[in-house]
Amino acid sequence: MLDAGTSNSTYSKKFKDVFPDRFYTAGINEPGMVGLATGLAMAGQRVAACDMSVFLHHAYAHIRAAARQGNDVHILLAASHTGITVGPDGSSAHDITDLARMRLIPDFTIITPWDGRQVRRAVEAIFEEQGLYYIRLNRPKLPIFLLDPAPFEIGRAYRLCEGERVTIIAVGDKVYNALEACDELGEGFADVIGISTLEPLDSDTIIASAARTGRVITIEDHMYAGGLYESVAGVLAMHKPTPMRKLSLDRVFTTSGEPDELTEMFGLGTAALVKECREFVLERMRDEG
Amino acid sequence: MFKITPEELKERAYRIRKNLIDLMYQARSGHLDTSLSLVEVWLALVYSDFFQFDPKNGAWDERDRIFLSEGHACPLQYFVNADLGYYSFEDVYAGFRRPNTPFQGHTKRSLPHGLENSNGSLGIGLWQAYGHALATERFVFCIAGDGEFEEPVSQGLMSAPFYLRPAPNFILILNYNKLAQDAEVRIGPIAEIAKLYNWQVMQVDGHDFSALNYAYQEAVEECNKPSLIVCDTIKGKGGDPANEGRLGFHGRPPHTEEEYQAYIKGLEATRRN
Numbered sequence: 001m002l003d004a005g006t007s008n009s010t011y012s013k014k015f016k017d018v019f020p021d022r023f024y025t026a027g028i029n030e031p032g033m034v035g036l037a038t039g040l041a042m043a044g045q046r047v048a049a050c051d052m053s054v055f056l057h058h059a060y061a062h063i064r065a066a067a068r069q070g071n072d073v074h075i076l077l078a079a080s081h082t083g084i085t086v087g088p089d090g091s092s093a094h095d096i097t098d099l100a101r102m103r104l105i106p107d108f109t110i111i112t113p114w115d116g117r118q119v120r121r122a123v124e125a126i127f128e129e130q131g132l133y134y135i136r137l138n139r140p141k142l143p144i145f146l147l148d149p150a151p152f153e154i155g156r157a158y159r160l161c162e163g164e165r166v167t168i169i170a171v172g173d174k175v176y177n178a179l180e181a182c183d184e185l186g187e188g189f190a191d192v193i194g195i196s197t198l199e200p201l202d203s204d205t206i207i208a209s210a211a212r213t214g215r216v217i218t219i220e221d222h223m224y225a226g227g228l229y230e231s232v233a234g235v236l237a238m239h240k241p242t243p244m245r246k247l248s249l250d251r252v253f254t255t256s257g258e259p260d261e262l263t264e265m266f267g268l269g270t271a272a273l274v275k276e277c278r279e280f281v282l283e284r285m286r287d288e289g
Numbered sequence: 290m291f292k293i294t295p296e297e298l299k300e301r302a303y304r305i306r307k308n309l310i311d312l313m314y315q316a317r318s319g320h321l322d323t324s325l326s327l328v329e330v331w332l333a334l335v336y337s338d339f340f341q342f343d344p345k346n347g348a349w350d351e352r353d354r355i356f357l358s359e360g361h362a363c364p365l366q367y368f369v370n371a372d373l374g375y376y377s378f379e380d381v382y383a384g385f386r387r388p389n390t391p392f393q394g395h396t397k398r399s400l401p402h403g404l405e406n407s408n409g410s411l412g413i414g415l416w417q418a419y420g421h422a423l424a425t426e427r428f429v430f431c432i433a434g435d436g437e438f439e440e441p442v443s444q445g446l447m448s449a450p451f452y453l454r455p456a457p458n459f460i461l462i463l464n465y466n467k468l469a470q471d472a473e474v475r476i477g478p479i480a481e482i483a484k485l486y487n488w489q490v491m492q493v494d495g496h497d498f499s500a501l502n503y504a505y506q507e508a509v510e511e512c513n514k515p516s517l518i519v520c521d522t523i524k525g526k527g528g529d530p531a532n533e534g535r536l537g538f539h540g541r542p543p544h545t546e547e548e549y550q551a552y553i554k555g556l557e558a559t560r561r562n
Contacts, residue, residue, distance in 0.1 A: 024423070027452050031442045035416025036453075042398075042406065042417065043424035061410055065417070068407040070398050 002026060002040075002049045004033040009139075010050040010080045030055050034062035034077075041066075041073035046127065053079035053095035053136075060101065067107050067132055074130045076123075077108075080137040083221030084249070084266055085173070087140065090256035096249050099171075100226025102134045103199055109154060110199040111135045114175040115144045118196060121152035129154075140259050142173050157202035159209065161192035165281050167209040167216045168273065171195040171228040174219045174247075180270040185277055195228060203235045210242040215280055217245045219273055221263075224248040245280050247273055290502060291336045298336060298498050302328050303560050305368045306527045308378060310552045312364060313542035316386055319394070320361035321542040321552075322525035322532070326466040326495070327362050327432065330520050331355075331369050333501035334430060334462075339509050341427070344374035347400040353427050356406045358414030359434035359464055360395040361540065367392050370403040412440030415461065419449055419515075422459035428509055432462045435476050436469030444479070450515055451486045459515040460508045461488075464495070466524040470539040480519055488517045495520030527559050528552045 005028035007013035016023040026033035030051060037049040056063070056079055066075060082095045102110050111126065111133060113119045119137065126133045148158075160175070161168075161182040168190050170178035175194040182190045191209045195201070210216050216236065220228040229246040236242045247268055254262065263269045291298060305328055313319035334340060334355065343349040357366050367381045376391075384390030391402045395409035405421075408414045411434065418431035437443050450456070467474055483490050489511045493500045501520070508516035525533045529551040532538050543549040 024453060029445060031412075032416050032445060032449075035413060036420030036423070039417035039420025039422070040424045043421045045424050062413055062416070065407070065410065065413045068398075068409075069417075070407070 002033050002037050002047065004028060004030045004051045004055065006052050006055070007050070009052055010078065012050040030059040031062045034059040034066060037075055038062070038066040038069060038073070041075045042069055046074040048076040048078055050078040050080070052081040052093070053098045054081065054093055056098070064105050067105050071107065072130060073132065076126055076133045076135060078135050078137060081139045082136050083138065083173070084254050084262040084268070085138055085140050085142070085221065085259040087259045087262065088256050091253040094254045096221070096223045096254065097226065098136065099198055099220075099222050099228070103226055103231070108132045108134050108199065109197065111154070111196065112172040112198050113196055114172060114194060115142060115146050117144050117146040118152065122196065125152040125154050136172055138173055143176050145176055145179065152196070155197045155200050155202060157205040158194045158196065159191065159205060160194045161190055163188050163190040163192070164213060165189045165215070166277050167191045167193060167213045168277065169193045169195060169206060169209075169216060169218045169228065169232055171198060171220045171222070174221055174268065177268070177270045177273055178219060181273040181277060184270070184274050190277060198228065198231065201231055201235065203239065206232055206235055207240045210236055210240050214242060215284055216242050217247070217273075217276060217280060219247040219268065221268055222248060223251060225251060243284065245276055247276060290338055291333075291498070292338060293336055295498060298332060301332055301372060302527075303556070305332070305365070305372065306556050308368050309364055310528060310543070310549070310556065312382060312385055314549045314552070315382070317542065317544060318386060318540075319364050319542055320540050321364070321528065322538045323359065323362045323434070323464075323466070324365040325526050325528050326522040326524045327365050327464055328527065329496045329498055329501060330432070330462060330464065330522065331365055333498050334505060335369060335373060337502055337505050339506070342373065342403070344370075344403065347375065347403050351427060354405050354418075354421065354425070354429045356414050356418035356421065356429065356431040357396055357408055358411070358418065358431055359437055360408030360411075360414065362432065362464070363393075363396045363408070366396060366404065373403065375401070375403040411437040412442040415443060415446050419446060419456060419459055422456040422515075423454065426458065428458050428460060429456075430460045430462060432464060434469075435463060435465045435467065435474040438463065438476055438479060439469070439474065447479070447483050447486045447488065450488060455487060455513060456515050457512050460505070461515065461517045463517065463519045464522055465519050466522040466534075468524045468534070468536055468539070473536065476519070480517070483517045487514050489514045490517045490519070492519040492521065495522035496526060527556055529555045530558070
């Protein structure tokens, strides 16, 4: 495992405490960390490189170079402190474009777990098969709500609620808000699809839900550009054109604040989702006469 | 010393230079001047007594590794590996810079072909090589360029033994031909800085087989520190003497029959010496 000077924020230091011989710190040197990790992986090691996500911008060329080494390397890039829930540190620390950046690099599987329990399951699955993985992690304590005891299936989207009026597609920690919204909207209203693998995207499950409801709304703690919304829009426009709405960040820099405060400010909370769903359904009903 | 005689080494150097000129004239593309500057450096390494490899088993665990960080020197890498028996010279001519072949414009990693790392963008391969050295007992050589050392991330590698962990099996070869793509290069106090950061540092004539062998020998015998070998080389060495050590020919091989003949004439003259 490698770190780049943030081991007490990423908690990679817990690994270091138990396995000091298998831990390297590159110091505050993200390109170096990724380069070292790549070289170790090219020598046959299974490697995890950890950092606060926004600092991985520095390492982008090296991440791309890692992907160019071929498919017999086993690297997990663990990026914590994503999205606006990073909070008071402010916009320099909120990584709201990491999903987009990683989608642009071939061969990286992008894992977006919903809660801590799913992180554990996902890592178990990642360890099974060689390849390049990116896992999106958060900063604050977030709800643990995963009930399904089944092993994590890489590449599978999960239908978590059954409904007819609208499809809510949520990624990562926003799945919690989607489930809360589902409860509030009432039984049979929302069809909730939880995305725990963004790339490769489970298009079939998404298309099936869109076919069922005829309206799709996405929610992500990420910029609309290159994130969940555009991924889903791309799939649906091609295979099942469906009216869509999105809850996401605009093409802006964010700001300091408490996680809950920012979530509400940027319209990414449950209340905003419920409101958007109701308005969307009403609008469509009006349009359809 | 070497696995072959000094005469055989010189003959191989000639043969590879001839092939480099022919290949890149035929392709009208490729980095001929960089490739020519590293011929002795590379041959001296692979033909040193200690250097282990198996051309029939490119993934052999006990092999010594050469990471090319200065990726545009790959035509030389392709021909040296042909010389060592990984594949034929004809294979290189057929595949060089063509779609989906093992011989891309910058290296594409393929252990069966003796190609340790995909490269191209500078300042990257050397960190991969250092990480690799932490995970193997064998030697990891890394060839980097002087222009490449303008990247802060390359200079940053100098602190690796100091902050991270010394890797005595890591040997960095700096191709000091004093020219980058659009300007001259000076490495300044890199050698002194490296020494302060606990590297064993040597400076050699990069076209002198015995001096190179001596330096490599010192490097592999050093048990506590990684080594930096600064190789004084001439860009375009052994080609058209009018272009040797001159700016303006980076990635620009001969384009006309006349230019080509000037390279061949220059090469033949070196053979007579």
